Each structure stands twice: as C-alpha cells, then as structure tokens.
Amino acid sequence: MNAPDTDSELRAAAAARQRATLAALRTALLAVLPPHCLLFDEEDTRPYECDGLTAYRQLPLAVALPENEAQVVAVLRACRELRVPIVPRGAGTGLSGGAMPVAEGIVLSTAKMNRIVAIDAQARTATVQPGVRNLAISEAAAGHRLYYAPDPSSQIACTIGGNIAENSGGVHCLKYGLTLHNVLRVRMATADGDIVELGSCGPDAAGLDLLAVFVGSEGMLGVVLEATVKLVPKPPQASVIMASFDSVVRGADPVADVISAGIIPAGLEMMDRTSARMVEPFVRAGYDTDAAAILLCESDGLPEEVEEEIARMSAVLARAGATAIAVSRDEAERLRFWSGRKNAFPAAGRISPDYYCMDGTIPRRRLAEVLTGIDALAVEYGLRCANVFHAGDGNLHPLILFDANAPGEFARAEKFGEAILALCVAAGGTITGEHGVGIEKLDSMCEQFTVEEIAAFIAVKRAFDPARQLNPDKAIPTLDRCAQYGRRKVDAGLFKFAHVPVARHA
Amino acid sequence: MNAPDTDSELRAAAAARQRATLAALRTALLAVLPPHCLLFDEEDTRPYECDGLTAYRQLPLAVALPENEAQVVAVLRACRELRVPIVPRGAGTGLSGGAMPVAEGIVLSTAKMNRIVAIDAQARTATVQPGVRNLAISEAAAGHRLYYAPDPSSQIACTIGGNIAENSGGVHCLKYGLTLHNVLRVRMATADGDIVELGSCGPDAAGLDLLAVFVGSEGMLGVVLEATVKLVPKPPQASVIMASFDSVVRGADPVADVISAGIIPAGLEMMDRTSARMVEPFVRAGYDTDAAAILLCESDGLPEEVEEEIARMSAVLARAGATAIAVSRDEAERLRFWSGRKNAFPAAGRISPDYYCMDGTIPRRRLAEVLTGIDALAVEYGLRCANVFHAGDGNLHPLILFDANAPGEFARAEKFGEAILALCVAAGGTITGEHGVGIEKLDSMCEQFTVEEIAAFIAVKRAFDPARQLNPDKAIPTLDRCAQYGRRKVDAGLFKFAHVPVARHA
CATH class of the missing domain: 3.40.462.10 (FAD-linked oxidases, C-terminal domain)
Structure with missing residues (x-):
C-alpha cells in the first residue's frame, strides 16, 4: 500500500512545484507587461495549444502578447531568470508544430506588434513589425504598384515574423525566391534579451551572414522585433x-x-x-x-x-x-x-x-x-x-x-x-521545402543529416541560446534521438564537438 | 648586465620551442602528405606570405597542398593535435589579407584540388573541387551555352573555394547575385576534420542555413572540399x-x-x-x-x-x-x-x-x-x-x-x-561589398557592428571551431579590440554570452 501513497505524494509535490513556478512567473510577467497583454486562464490559453499541425497539442503556462520591443526584451529576461522556456508564435498557421507550446513554458505571441513602420518606394523596401500579416505588406505597398512576393497559401493570416521563422515559400517563390531571398534585414532579440541587427540594406554585409542562419531557424535563435523586406513591382x-x-x-x-x-x-x-x-x-x-x-x-x-x-x-x-x-x-x-x-x-x-x-x-x-x-x-x-x-x-x-x-x-x-x-x-531531396521541421519531422532530420551535420546545428543553436530557452526540442533532434533513430552510429566524440547539453525534454 | 642575458635566454628558449614545433609539424605532415605536397623552405613558402593585400606579410611555418579530401582531413587533424593554426588559401587574389598566414601556423592551399567533378546541363549545375578557377567553370560549361555568373575581376586566377570564402562579387552580380546566390551546396571539413554537407540542390533545406553562414566566412569555419554551383544560360x-x-x-x-x-x-x-x-x-x-x-x-x-x-x-x-x-x-x-x-x-x-x-x-x-x-x-x-x-x-x-x-x-x-x-x-552602408574583412578591416568591424553583434559572430565561430584553429584573428575582431577601438563600452556580461576565449594573438 506504500507505493501508491509515495506516487501520489510525488504527484502532489510536482503539482506544488508547478504552482510555485506559475505564481513566480505570474508575478514576474505582471511586473513587465500590462494585464491585457497576458493570458493565464485555461480558456484564454487554449487557442494557443497548437498551430496548423493540430495533431500535436500542449497547453502553455501562460501567453505573453507584448506591444513593443522593450516589452519583448523584458519578457525574455524575466523568463531567463526563472528558467522558463519560451515558444515564439506569429499567427500560428505553421504546419509542422513549430509553435506548439512546451508544458513548462510560455508562448510569446507577436500579434500585437503589427505596425508597418515604413514603405520606401525608391529603395523598394518595407520595414515592418513581426506581427504584420504577409498580405498586409502588399496591401500597404499597392499604392506604389509594389508588392511582397513570397505568398504562402496562408498569406491572409500568417505574419512576417512567422514567415521568417519558417523561411516560408509559396507559388511565386520559383521566380521570386523564398522568404530568405526577400528579407534584407532583421532586428531580433536573443534569449538573453540582447538586441542584434542581422543583414543590411546594402548588397552584402561584413561579418558572418547571420541573417541567413536566422531565417528558417524556427524560433530557436531569437525573436524578430522588426524586419525590412524587399518589394517588387507588380507585373502589368x-x-x-x-x-x-x-x-x-x-x-x-x-x-x-x-x-x-x-x-x-x-x-x-x-x-x-x-x-x-x-x-x-x-x-x-x-x-x-x-x-x-x-x-x-x-x-x-x-x-x-x-x-x-x-x-x-x-x-x-x-x-x-x-x-x-x-x-x-x-x-x-x-x-x-x-x-x-x-x-x-x-x-x-x-x-x-x-x-x-x-x-x-x-x-x-x-x-x-x-x-x-x-x-x-x-x-x-x-x-x-x-x-x-x-x-x-x-x-x-x-x-x-x-x-x-x-x-x-x-x-x-x-x-x-x-x-x-x-x-x-x-532521390537527393530534402524533408521540408517550406513548412519547417517543427515537432513533426525530428526523426526525418536523422534521416536527412549525418550526426556530424546535426552536431553543427546544435553547436550554432547553443552559440545563440546556451540555456535552451527558445523553442527547445524543435527543429533539431538531439544526438540521443539520432542514436535511437538507429540508422547511424553516433560517435561519442561528436558530443564533445557540439557541446551537447543533456536534453531536458528528450 | 642581467636583463639582456635573460632577454637573450628568453629569445633562445622561444627559438628552441619554435624549432621543436616545426620539427614535430614536419614529421606529422610528412606522415599524411607526400613530400611534393609540402613546402617548408623559405624560398618555397615566400610566395605565400601575402595575398592581394601586399602591405601585410607574414611567412608561414609551412605550406600544405593536399591533393584530395582525405589529405585535407589528415592535415586538419595533424594540426589540431599539435595546436598549429591553419590559414586556408585559394589563389591568393583576395584584397583584404584574409589569406595572410599567421606566424605560428601553416597555409593550407587547395590549388591541387582543381578537378571539375561534373557538369549537369539539365539541372544547370557544376560540381567542382575548391581549387578550380572561377573562369574554368564557365569554360567547362560553354559547350552547353551555360556559364557561372559571378565574375570578380580576378576571375582568370581566383578559385571557387576562395570565392566562397569571401562571398565574391563582380560586375554581373547586380543582376545575377553574389557568390552566395550562386552556390547550392558545399561539402566542407571542420577544424576537427569532420566532413559536413551544407545546403542542397533542392529549393530549400531543412535545418539551419549553414551554407549561407559558411559562404563569406573567410576560412574561419571550415575548408571547402567540393561545391555545387548554379550555371545560367549565356544570353544571346x-x-x-x-x-x-x-x-x-x-x-x-x-x-x-x-x-x-x-x-x-x-x-x-x-x-x-x-x-x-x-x-x-x-x-x-x-x-x-x-x-x-x-x-x-x-x-x-x-x-x-x-x-x-x-x-x-x-x-x-x-x-x-x-x-x-x-x-x-x-x-x-x-x-x-x-x-x-x-x-x-x-x-x-x-x-x-x-x-x-x-x-x-x-x-x-x-x-x-x-x-x-x-x-x-x-x-x-x-x-x-x-x-x-x-x-x-x-x-x-x-x-x-x-x-x-x-x-x-x-x-x-x-x-x-x-x-x-x-x-x-x-550613410547606412557596410564596410565591405565583396572583398571581405580579412586582416584589413578589423577596426572597421567595430565601427560597423555593436558589441552584441560582434559577440554573436564570435559565438558562431566558436560553435564551429572552439580551439580557434582556422584562420584565427581574421574577419571578426575580439571584444578586447572593440573596447580598445573605444567607440563603445563593452559590457562584461557579453564576454560570457559569447564564451569569448582569451585571444591568443590580440
């Protein structure tokens, strides 16, 4: 009769710990965001439990909807202090579960940061906040007979922040390129709350091309604060x-x-x-x-x-x-x-x-x-x-x-x-063209890449986010998972190369 | 009279140490490369003391000219064992000193790896070894009325490996894009001698876009072993x-x-x-x-x-x-x-x-x-x-x-x-359009980027090459140097973020 008691005691202790974390999180978030930018109740957080890949669901502890850059940074710093992971989210139209919450974390939605900052018709660029919808950019540029070319089928709803996270495509991308080819510059916040500018409006930028590594990084490297995208003339x-x-x-x-x-x-x-x-x-x-x-x-x-x-x-x-x-x-x-x-x-x-x-x-x-x-x-x-x-x-x-x-x-x-x-x-192809890996294709990543290549991805993720605060356990499988997937022998030496942390959730 | 003695004793000890390193290096390299692929004598290594930026010169300890991938990997591993840094080199036509040797290191030239592996006219791609000259790709594709578009003015001499390292441009790049936009796939060796494939011949690749971060990384992240580049039709x-x-x-x-x-x-x-x-x-x-x-x-x-x-x-x-x-x-x-x-x-x-x-x-x-x-x-x-x-x-x-x-x-x-x-x-521009940072523009990097941005570069460099084996002290200034440059206060916290190593040569 002892085991069930111990079991229920453990469960009670876990629940008490979770309540304590949630209380601390509530206090910390309310200190940096106004109440209308925070959702804690289950009926409010329920709509955020999944993205377009509805087969995978998870309620988050809370949803933060910051209204400006300072608030994003404050949320990132508060979560870092409490070691609470963050899943960034645009409109939640993704199809690979990249925006699915993690149980012990929050969702950071950029929906309220939806201002078009500037349209520069001469330079043919639009500078926008991350929560601006894909189609809204073209609508804002229409007066100049310009538009934003990448057109995912969700373009009425999906946001540019989400497009950048997933390197979204669309029918027009054959001729006009993927999101990567149409984004010139991103200002983003790292997991530590540092603000970094990637790319430039010039034809090339000095230093490593971190803009390219950021586009398509599925919310693992930072949170988009502002982006400058190319506009192209509407063909007559x-x-x-x-x-x-x-x-x-x-x-x-x-x-x-x-x-x-x-x-x-x-x-x-x-x-x-x-x-x-x-x-x-x-x-x-x-x-x-x-x-x-x-x-x-x-x-x-x-x-x-x-x-x-x-x-x-x-x-x-x-x-x-x-x-x-x-x-x-x-x-x-x-x-x-x-x-x-x-x-x-x-x-x-x-x-x-x-x-x-x-x-x-x-x-x-x-x-x-x-x-x-x-x-x-x-x-x-x-x-x-x-x-x-x-x-x-x-x-x-x-x-x-x-x-x-x-x-x-x-x-x-x-x-x-x-x-x-x-x-x-x-056949010499890849496991995703435009939907991302998310939670859905972690095993297929082990099919696509060698462990050396996965180790390189992990090393870059760690360079940006050593504590694994941002969208943990998405997009890149752990080397353990690769080993379990079983196709390849994972050399222990690689774990050292990639400074692989012990995965918390794997 | 003691100081000079001590001084000359120190110099003698340093010289003895260098002789010992050189002897160990010679033995290690001769164990993995045939003698005709190694240069040790000053008259032979002299031509490698600078690239196109002739104002900066430095003799290397040795020059290795591997003939195949296995030899590149063997050289990388031998140097890692001995903690001897490596400066990769194409044709040495670069204009920013990126291929200038370091005093205690070797030059790894890809000049002997100059085979055109395949021209695929239907897919419009060329797969080549790193030492293939830029113009040689177009010459090889001419029979299909195709050519390789990026055309640095050194295109008769410069190699595709060097073009990739510097993300080279040219007159045609306005319409046809920089090297980055014309390279589909790179196989490269990391500082540890692991072989990694970056990019793909598909329209997008899963995982982080490490190809983009590799192109233009100035020999700091790995050595090109093979590249697949786009060919475009010759305009009539x-x-x-x-x-x-x-x-x-x-x-x-x-x-x-x-x-x-x-x-x-x-x-x-x-x-x-x-x-x-x-x-x-x-x-x-x-x-x-x-x-x-x-x-x-x-x-x-x-x-x-x-x-x-x-x-x-x-x-x-x-x-x-x-x-x-x-x-x-x-x-x-x-x-x-x-x-x-x-x-x-x-x-x-x-x-x-x-x-x-x-x-x-x-x-x-x-x-x-x-x-x-x-x-x-x-x-x-x-x-x-x-x-x-x-x-x-x-x-x-x-x-x-x-x-x-x-x-x-x-x-x-x-x-x-x-x-x-x-x-x-x-004016909202950048410090380099196509020549790279090399040794020349390290101070200008501090002008261009915030310390947070430099810290992100350093973090990515470390992710690939934690021991700083590959082209150390090029392209990315240390945070110390940024602080000395004096424009900006460097927050000590950032050093932690970037896991900044104590610079060996700064």
Missing part, C-alpha cells in the same frame, strides 16, 4: 496555361523541360487526378477531371514578354504530349484557374475526414520517378494520397487522406509520411 | 551604354533612377574623370576624358529585350542630363567599352607608385552625397582618390593613390580608407 500582365496529361509521368517530364528551356515561370504547379476531382465540385475551376495530371504554368511581366513566354511554354508542353492546353483569356479566368489550386487543402476535407500534408523536395528531373514511388507506398500503407504541389520547385505536397477515428489510421498516415520523406531524401 | 545578346556626365553628382542620380524604373541592368558601373584619364591612354577604350563621370550600363538577354531595355535606360540617362550617350554597335565595341573598366586597377599603377582599393557599400540613392564626402576627405588627407565601381550595387571602390616611399603616406592612406568606410557606415 499575368497569364496562366492549364495543360492536361494522360499520365502523371508524362506530366512530370515537361516540368524540368520548361526550366531547361531557360524559362522561370511565375508559378509551375501540378495537380493529379485525385486532387482535381476533389477540388472541382467545390470551386468549379474548370479542371479537366479526366486528365491524370494537370500543370498550371504562369508567366508575368510586360505583355510582350508574357506572350512570348506563354508561347514557348505551350510549345514545350505540346511536345511533351499534353492532351489539352488552355491559356487564361483574361484576369478573371486566370484567377479561376488558380482558385482550384489554392483551395485544394480545404477541399480535401470534403472527401476525407482527415488529411496530413507532407512537404518534401526533390530534384525536378526525378519528379516522375518519385510520384510513381508514392503511388506504390499508398498501396503498401492502404491509404489514398492526393498530389498538388510546387512542381517547378520540386516541392511536393502529398496529401495523405485518412480517418483519425479508424483505429491505427493516424499512426499509419504518419509512417506513410515518413516513408515519403525517406523517398525524397533518397 | 548583350549591349552596353556609355553615358557621360558633367558632374559626379549628376552621374550618380540616374543610378537609382534606372533601378527604380524596374530595370536590373546586367552591369551598372561608374568611373570618375580621374579613373577615365588614368585608364584611357593605357587601353584606348574610347572614354570621354572630359566628362566628370561615365556610366556603363549593360543589358543582356533576348535581342528584343536588350533593345527595349537599352532604349529605356537611354531615356532615363538622357532625362538625368547625360552630355553624351553611346551604345555599343557590336560585340567588339562592347568589349572595348568594358576593357577600360576591367583594367582600371592595373592602370592605377601607371599614374601612382601605390594604390589602396577600398570596398564600402552604400544605399544607391546616397551615391552623390557620399562621393562628394570622399572628395572632401581627399582634400583633408592630401591624397588623390579615383572612383571606379559597381554603382548599381552601391558598391564603391575608391582607389586611394599614394607613394609608400613618401614618409607617412601609407599610414595616411590607411586612415583615409577608414574614414571612407566610416562615411559608408554613417
């Missing part, structure tokens, strides 16, 4: 080709051909029949639902450039065996062609209770082969998979359809997803 | 405009105007009258030596695109008050127009015994103001200064003319150079 004309193919393989080949012909389309997307059929009844985009695959190829620029590029791309597609080719005749039709692509994920909800979106990349010329491999895996795992993705970037988004209420289906979907990523890595 | 047509202006200020304004008009020229260079007059008798490029400033604006692409862009740029230049505008009529004339620009630095040697080339960047729209400021500084320091530079990038190359044999002139030239860089920083 845009047209899109919709081409049908009678096999996925035949549709995949011209993707590399278009690029090899010296054309960088403004967008080059592929949908398979499953995707077209799931979206067409929903949005009536005019898709050929008999085709095995559809390619959408956009050109933008001066009217003559667009005309010439559309003609050249059409010729490449025809030579590759397209069974039908349609070119948008006006802006309304162009937007209609795109509406199906943009609504593919919501449409998946109409034909399947649940879906799981992957994000691997592969070299373009291996598209056909990897898509065939995914088909084979779908049979092996007994699950359907829709493919709708950034073909020009070689960035796949296999959408695994499953029913979470059917016993074992979620676990099978996860295994299927891991197998797809392993296939991408084997 | 190129033309260049030569426009004259009767004042530097009037010539500077249209630089921002051209870019604001939505044109990214293939090159946009400026020369002032001093530069035109020093180069014209030498190369007979047909320059207007009465003009206060000349702009060279190049367009490349399809013939119709070039025609349209040349017309639009000519209109902008005419509106800005150009006193003469000439467009190259054929390829021979285009090359002639460029020949003056490309030979400006050698030509400086004809009118001045010595010259010192600076490399600051500024926002384009502040060109006129900064050029006027440099004129004022030239008067203040009593030295002539020629300006010939990448105007479109805002990347200045003031060429300070001096005579090293005239007492005090070199010191005055150095001070003048520092003042120019301070002016660039004050």
Whole structure:
C-alpha cells in the first residue's frame, strides 16, 4: 500500500512545484507587461495549444502578447531568470508544430506588434513589425504598384515574423525566391534579451551572414522585433496555361523541360487526378477531371514578354504530349484557374475526414520517378494520397487522406509520411521545402543529416541560446534521438564537438 | 648586465620551442602528405606570405597542398593535435589579407584540388573541387551555352573555394547575385576534420542555413572540399551604354533612377574623370576624358529585350542630363567599352607608385552625397582618390593613390580608407561589398557592428571551431579590440554570452 501513497505524494509535490513556478512567473510577467497583454486562464490559453499541425497539442503556462520591443526584451529576461522556456508564435498557421507550446513554458505571441513602420518606394523596401500579416505588406505597398512576393497559401493570416521563422515559400517563390531571398534585414532579440541587427540594406554585409542562419531557424535563435523586406513591382500582365496529361509521368517530364528551356515561370504547379476531382465540385475551376495530371504554368511581366513566354511554354508542353492546353483569356479566368489550386487543402476535407500534408523536395528531373514511388507506398500503407504541389520547385505536397477515428489510421498516415520523406531524401531531396521541421519531422532530420551535420546545428543553436530557452526540442533532434533513430552510429566524440547539453525534454 | 642575458635566454628558449614545433609539424605532415605536397623552405613558402593585400606579410611555418579530401582531413587533424593554426588559401587574389598566414601556423592551399567533378546541363549545375578557377567553370560549361555568373575581376586566377570564402562579387552580380546566390551546396571539413554537407540542390533545406553562414566566412569555419554551383544560360545578346556626365553628382542620380524604373541592368558601373584619364591612354577604350563621370550600363538577354531595355535606360540617362550617350554597335565595341573598366586597377599603377582599393557599400540613392564626402576627405588627407565601381550595387571602390616611399603616406592612406568606410557606415552602408574583412578591416568591424553583434559572430565561430584553429584573428575582431577601438563600452556580461576565449594573438 506504500507505493501508491509515495506516487501520489510525488504527484502532489510536482503539482506544488508547478504552482510555485506559475505564481513566480505570474508575478514576474505582471511586473513587465500590462494585464491585457497576458493570458493565464485555461480558456484564454487554449487557442494557443497548437498551430496548423493540430495533431500535436500542449497547453502553455501562460501567453505573453507584448506591444513593443522593450516589452519583448523584458519578457525574455524575466523568463531567463526563472528558467522558463519560451515558444515564439506569429499567427500560428505553421504546419509542422513549430509553435506548439512546451508544458513548462510560455508562448510569446507577436500579434500585437503589427505596425508597418515604413514603405520606401525608391529603395523598394518595407520595414515592418513581426506581427504584420504577409498580405498586409502588399496591401500597404499597392499604392506604389509594389508588392511582397513570397505568398504562402496562408498569406491572409500568417505574419512576417512567422514567415521568417519558417523561411516560408509559396507559388511565386520559383521566380521570386523564398522568404530568405526577400528579407534584407532583421532586428531580433536573443534569449538573453540582447538586441542584434542581422543583414543590411546594402548588397552584402561584413561579418558572418547571420541573417541567413536566422531565417528558417524556427524560433530557436531569437525573436524578430522588426524586419525590412524587399518589394517588387507588380507585373502589368499575368497569364496562366492549364495543360492536361494522360499520365502523371508524362506530366512530370515537361516540368524540368520548361526550366531547361531557360524559362522561370511565375508559378509551375501540378495537380493529379485525385486532387482535381476533389477540388472541382467545390470551386468549379474548370479542371479537366479526366486528365491524370494537370500543370498550371504562369508567366508575368510586360505583355510582350508574357506572350512570348506563354508561347514557348505551350510549345514545350505540346511536345511533351499534353492532351489539352488552355491559356487564361483574361484576369478573371486566370484567377479561376488558380482558385482550384489554392483551395485544394480545404477541399480535401470534403472527401476525407482527415488529411496530413507532407512537404518534401526533390530534384525536378526525378519528379516522375518519385510520384510513381508514392503511388506504390499508398498501396503498401492502404491509404489514398492526393498530389498538388510546387512542381517547378520540386516541392511536393502529398496529401495523405485518412480517418483519425479508424483505429491505427493516424499512426499509419504518419509512417506513410515518413516513408515519403525517406523517398525524397533518397532521390537527393530534402524533408521540408517550406513548412519547417517543427515537432513533426525530428526523426526525418536523422534521416536527412549525418550526426556530424546535426552536431553543427546544435553547436550554432547553443552559440545563440546556451540555456535552451527558445523553442527547445524543435527543429533539431538531439544526438540521443539520432542514436535511437538507429540508422547511424553516433560517435561519442561528436558530443564533445557540439557541446551537447543533456536534453531536458528528450 | 642581467636583463639582456635573460632577454637573450628568453629569445633562445622561444627559438628552441619554435624549432621543436616545426620539427614535430614536419614529421606529422610528412606522415599524411607526400613530400611534393609540402613546402617548408623559405624560398618555397615566400610566395605565400601575402595575398592581394601586399602591405601585410607574414611567412608561414609551412605550406600544405593536399591533393584530395582525405589529405585535407589528415592535415586538419595533424594540426589540431599539435595546436598549429591553419590559414586556408585559394589563389591568393583576395584584397583584404584574409589569406595572410599567421606566424605560428601553416597555409593550407587547395590549388591541387582543381578537378571539375561534373557538369549537369539539365539541372544547370557544376560540381567542382575548391581549387578550380572561377573562369574554368564557365569554360567547362560553354559547350552547353551555360556559364557561372559571378565574375570578380580576378576571375582568370581566383578559385571557387576562395570565392566562397569571401562571398565574391563582380560586375554581373547586380543582376545575377553574389557568390552566395550562386552556390547550392558545399561539402566542407571542420577544424576537427569532420566532413559536413551544407545546403542542397533542392529549393530549400531543412535545418539551419549553414551554407549561407559558411559562404563569406573567410576560412574561419571550415575548408571547402567540393561545391555545387548554379550555371545560367549565356544570353544571346548583350549591349552596353556609355553615358557621360558633367558632374559626379549628376552621374550618380540616374543610378537609382534606372533601378527604380524596374530595370536590373546586367552591369551598372561608374568611373570618375580621374579613373577615365588614368585608364584611357593605357587601353584606348574610347572614354570621354572630359566628362566628370561615365556610366556603363549593360543589358543582356533576348535581342528584343536588350533593345527595349537599352532604349529605356537611354531615356532615363538622357532625362538625368547625360552630355553624351553611346551604345555599343557590336560585340567588339562592347568589349572595348568594358576593357577600360576591367583594367582600371592595373592602370592605377601607371599614374601612382601605390594604390589602396577600398570596398564600402552604400544605399544607391546616397551615391552623390557620399562621393562628394570622399572628395572632401581627399582634400583633408592630401591624397588623390579615383572612383571606379559597381554603382548599381552601391558598391564603391575608391582607389586611394599614394607613394609608400613618401614618409607617412601609407599610414595616411590607411586612415583615409577608414574614414571612407566610416562615411559608408554613417550613410547606412557596410564596410565591405565583396572583398571581405580579412586582416584589413578589423577596426572597421567595430565601427560597423555593436558589441552584441560582434559577440554573436564570435559565438558562431566558436560553435564551429572552439580551439580557434582556422584562420584565427581574421574577419571578426575580439571584444578586447572593440573596447580598445573605444567607440563603445563593452559590457562584461557579453564576454560570457559569447564564451569569448582569451585571444591568443590580440
């Protein structure tokens, strides 16, 4: 009869410790933030328990919503004193669980820092606070006929701070680059509350390129306080080709051909029949639902450039065996062609209770082969998979359809997803194109990288945040985890190289 | 009489220690490299005592020229055992002293690793060893009508490994990006001899973007073993405009105007009258030596695109008050127009015994103001200064003319150079656009960055190379040096943040 008593005593002691931490945290945060910038009650913190990867949830101890830089710094310092970890959060639209809270930590939301500081039309830059929404930048620049190019499908809601943390992509990134290529400068606060400027508005900066290492670091290295991003001129004309193919393989080949012909389309997307059929009844985009695959190829620029590029791309597609080719005749039709692509994920909800979106990349010329491999895996795992993705970037988004209420289906979907990523890595690709690693792909990181490479990541994380205050246990697996993943022997010497701390949560 | 004895005893002991180190080093290196890959004698090591910044010289203990990756790793491990620092070196064409040896260390030259591993015309990439010359990549790709875009003026001689270390630029980088934007993947060896792959051939890579932090890290983080770079199609047509202006200020304004008009020229260079007059008798490029400033604006692409862009740029230049505008009529004339620009630095040697080339960047729209400021500084320091530079990038190359044999002139030239860089920083620019920090601009780093920012650089350097084996005391000043530079108070707390080692050589 002793054991249960001891057990309940331990639980009581743990609960008492947690209450004490929470009380100290409440006092410390209320000393630096006004009450309307803090959430402690469960009904208030519940909306922050997950991001777009809803399968992973965790309530935080509290949510801080600072209104200015000084308050961010004060929160960071208060948490450092109390050794309370911090998960930074933009709009929470991420798809890899990067903004999922940790149980003993707080969420630091930048939602209230949503001011556009300056639009410089001559330098073609916008300087904004981290909580400004992606689309709000383009809206603010529209008067100068400029816009911010990277366009994640969540662009109405997602914030530039979150885009920087995840190095977000989008349809336009083939031509205009990822977030990394469109951010010139970031002011950020380190875990210690030091303010550091990364990058510059000049063509190059002296010193190490810490801006590049910061973009895509998933909230592990610092909190964005302000960013200066590039604006690009709105092209006067845009047209899109919709081409049908009678096999996925035949549709995949011209993707590399278009690029090899010296054309960088403004967008080059592929949908398979499953995707077209799931979206067409929903949005009536005019898709050929008999085709095995559809390619959408956009050109933008001066009217003559667009005309010439559309003609050249059409010729490449025809030579590759397209069974039908349609070119948008006006802006309304162009937007209609795109509406199906943009609504593919919501449409998946109409034909399947649940879906799981992957994000691997592969070299373009291996598209056909990897898509065939995914088909084979779908049979092996007994699950359907829709493919709708950034073909020009070689960035796949296999959408695994499953029913979470059917016993074992979620676990099978996860295994299927891991197998797809392993296939991408084997084809010379990577495990994430634009969604980040977050909590979701920690094991796949062990698939992608050698332990030497993981050790280098850990060493850089430690350089910025030795106490592991910021978003601990995301994005980079511990070397223990790599060893457990089992593919590779981890040399004990490496632990020394990377100054690996004993992971608190692993 | 005791002091000198003690002194000479100390010197003798130091010399004995050095002999012992050298003997141990010789044994260790001969155990891992064949004799023809090692230089120990002064007559052999002398050519390695400096790079293109010849004012700073230092003989190394030895020079290692490994022929393959295993030998590079073996040299790194042997030196780590003996605690002998290593300065990696490409062709030694750098202009900031980044490849200057350290007295107690060796030079690791990648000159013998000069194999082109693969040209993939479909993926448009070249995979090369670090000692491959910049121009050799384009030569190897020419059969596919592809080339490697970044074109430092030393491109005949400089190697891709050195380009990566310095994030080199060139005339074409305005349109095609710096080295950073043209390197997809690097395999490198860390100071410990671990082999790590950075970047990928996919559009994004999971994990921290260590490729970006590695490019431009000036040999401090690792040694390049192999790189995969982007190739771009050779444009079928190129033309260049030569426009004259009767004042530097009037010539500077249209630089921002051209870019604001939505044109990214293939090159946009400026020369002032001093530069035109020093180069014209030498190369007979047909320059207007009465003009206060000349702009060279190049367009490349399809013939119709070039025609349209040349017309639009000519209109902008005419509106800005150009006193003469000439467009190259054929390829021979285009090359002639460029020949003056490309030979400006050698030509400086004809009118001045010595010259010192600076490399600051500024926002384009502040060109006129900064050029006027440099004129004022030239008067203040009593030295002539020629300006010939990448105007479109805002990347200045003031060429300070001096005579090293005239007492005090070199010191005055150095001070003048520092003042120019301070002016660039004050205008919102940076202290180096493409030449790197090296040994030359350590003090200017303290001008450019806060101590918090320098501390972040040091922390990252330590993450890769805790023992400071690789190119110590280059590129990043110690915090002690920042404190001595005196502009800013260095908070003792930061030393802890950055885990700053006691500098061995500071």
